[in-house]
Amino acid sequence: MSTIFFELSSSLLKALAHPTRLQILDILKDKDELCVCHIYEDLELEQSNVSQHLKILKDQGILSSRKDGLKVMYSVKSPEVFQILDISRKILIAQLEETQNQLRKEGN
Secondary structure, X not given: OOHHHHHHHHHHHHHHOOHHHHHHHHHHOOOOOEEHHHHHHHHOOOHHHHHHHHHHHHHOOOEEEEEEOOEEEEEEOXXXXXXXXXXXXXXXXXXXXXXXXXXHHHHO
């Protein structure tokens, strides 16, 4: 594969590599769309902070937005992102279980 593919893949994964952005995606997972005001209230963060994270996700094509009067509504543009998150969750759980098993063996 070409270098550009790996660079684009890296950019996509960097967009996902922040706890706040993962929380945003978790909030939007079962919603058609949400106003930025609901997202930052759910996260208990400043709107400006959440807006920066939303912009990163939107710039990577993960989210889309539309104006609804004075509100900006966000939705997941690429639901395949949840497959990535599910796989990463499975990997993390397996790693934690392995660590737990190692600690048990060392404790005996």
